Amino acid sequence: MYNQWMILLAGMGTVFVALIAIIAMLEIFHLIFGKRPEKKRPELAPLPEINSPIVHAVPVAPNQARPEGRELIAAITAAIAAATGSLPSAFRITSVSASSETESGFNTPVWGRIERFARK
Numbered sequence: 001m002y003n004q005w006m007i008l009l010a011g012m013g014t015v016f017v018a019l020i021a022i023i024a025m026l027e028i029f030h031l032i033f034g035k036r037p038e039k040k041r042p043e044l045a046p047l048p049e050i051n052s053p054i055v056h057a058v059p060v061a062p063n064q065a066r067p068e069g070r071e072l073i074a075a076i077t078a079a080i081a082a083a084t085g086s087l088p089s090a091f092r093i094t095s096v097s098a099s100s101e102t103e104s105g106f107n108t109p110v111w112g113r114i115e116r117f118a119r120k
Helices: 002-033 067-084 110-119
Strands: none
Touching: none
């Protein structure tokens, strides 16, 4: 009977000593490595407004679109909206003008014109 109690006390003592040793090791690790100071930013950047659209002041062109050009502006608006995937109300076409005669009807760079003439 003496041996059974001694084995029980020795086992429980070993468990408690091991737990105390683990706690001591964790405290030593805490002292060695410690807590790193948190980086604090002086001021966070403002978040963009999600629900309200950004309104830019668009200067109005001096020559307003002629009534016969409304179909042209509607077609250009629809093409831009389809190509970019945005709503037609997200942008505004302020003016439409014909290209100058010096460009011979092309609004492409010189290398583009040369390539077009080379195809003929």
